[in-house]
Amino acid sequence: MTELLAKADIEAAVRVLRSGQLGGPDHPEVRRFESALAQQSGVPHAVAVGSGTAAIHCALIALGIGPGDEVIVPAHTFIATATPVLMTGATPVVVDIDDSTYCIDPPAVHSAVSSRTRAIIAVHINGHPALVDQLPQDVPLISDACQAHGARLFGQHVGAMGVASAFSFWQDKLITAAGEGGAVLTSDDSIADRIRLIRSHAMEQIPSSPDFHHVTLGYNYRLTGVQAAVGHSQLSRLEDSVRERRARALRLAELLTEVPGIKPPIEREGAQHAFWKFVVEVEAERFEGGRAGLMMALAEFGVRTAPRYPVPLTRQPVLGGGNARLMSCPRAESLADRLLTIPLPAEAGTIDGLADLVKKAADAQRR
Known part of the structure; x- marks a missing residue:
């Protein structure tokens, strides 16, 4: 997957380009990619966004995390595991790692939990599932699966771990969405609905009107139709x-x-x-x-x-x-x-x- 795009990937991109319909969160290729992602991981919802960083940020927002809160993250990971925590105004709590898998260390997490802890982000580093079965079960878990397409633990897909999981489709990942992209997978209806809202400027149609208004702070975290088509093509071979x-x-x-x-x-x-x-x-x-x-x-x-x-x-x-x-x-x-x-x-x-x-x-x- 990390080599050059296959012929089928290029054909999928060209098909969307020729259609003239390139973007929008309700693009049919975006919906098709989301459906395939959810089905592969065995969860009801996949919400496509612009990057893995955006996916983690959206998951944190959907959990209501903000100033005064703490989120536990591992010390050995890419910076984008922690910076979305800062983007919400919350405080990252950086803990040590397990020295055999290099994933977040469960005893270190237990020691770091405080009255302000609102979530744990467990990174499936390099593609190895984190030891999520040993983490505190009373703290919401965000599964950072940006490096772990296709990984499982005890038969469970990493995309089905925690209250939400975040994926990246950057150019060197096992699946790329034409160079960039991400998704949040979840079994929680309210989390999925919240992310669908905020990924596109929190825009809702005004009742009995053709106009729209913006009901809360939202972002431009959309995935294009071209990206989704390439991602879906690659997913079929994962x-x-x-x-x-x-x-x-x-x-x-x-x-x-x-x-x-x-x-x-x-x-x-x-x-x-x-x-x-x-x-x-x-x-x-x-x-x-x-x-x-x-x-x-x-x-x-x-x-x-x-x-x-x-x-x-x-x-x-x-x-x-x-x-x-x-x-x-x-x-x-x-x-x-x-x-x-x-x-x-x-x-x-x-x-x-x-x-x-x-x-x-x-x-x-x-x-």
Whole structure:
């Protein structure tokens, strides 16, 4: 899914462009995409919006979160997990992560809950489902599934977890809606209705009038017909894509267990990891130059890698100055210097060769 658009995706976009009907929240392609998303996750409602960030923001608004409230988020994630909390006027509470899945740490969440806690945002990081079954059950859960298309936990789709789940269709995700887009999935009728209202300027038709008025603060968070058509086309291939991706990732993880100093990603019992990113933990002290030295060696063997979230939320300037409540996050701080993303080849036949290159680079750089 992360490669170039397929012929069917391009044809879907062209079909909408030729129709001359391009936008609007009630566009037939938007409604069709929403219906398919909801059906795939097993929930009644999917509301398409302009981005994953917008999806989280809308979910928070629908829960009535605002100034004086707190929302718990993990330290190891993209900034857009936390900034929508700031956008509502509430306070992000940044907690530590589990050191095996890199998802939000349930004991840290329990310790951070206060009288002001109104929600928890659990990120299914890299495609691995968060440990939602161990989180407080009396606090509303927003499932940040922006990285986890096709992931499941104990058979439940991540889109069905919590009071609402947020998806992103940015250009490098397992599903893209022509480069950008998002959606909120929920089983709550009132949440869905609220998000449908605010995503398009909170515009309602005045009774017995052709005119509209704006009943509350709304936003331009709409998805276009072209984006929805491309997203729907890609969604039809998601299950096959994730199945093939998992096979490649699990094979690579198996081979890398034999490389000293590199810990491949795990899959918790009961979890179906989507492997949007294949992230390994590097024992930096075992390599000349640490993680950076290993990255240079890998580059010499033609393997382009990247550090994974090297600046945790605890050190992000936007969350400083009292904008957030920052808990102690030693695991997130330590892993910031140890996690490395290895690109997953599109072809199964190249996995063994990639593993061999990683082993050679590690051997060349090992102290």
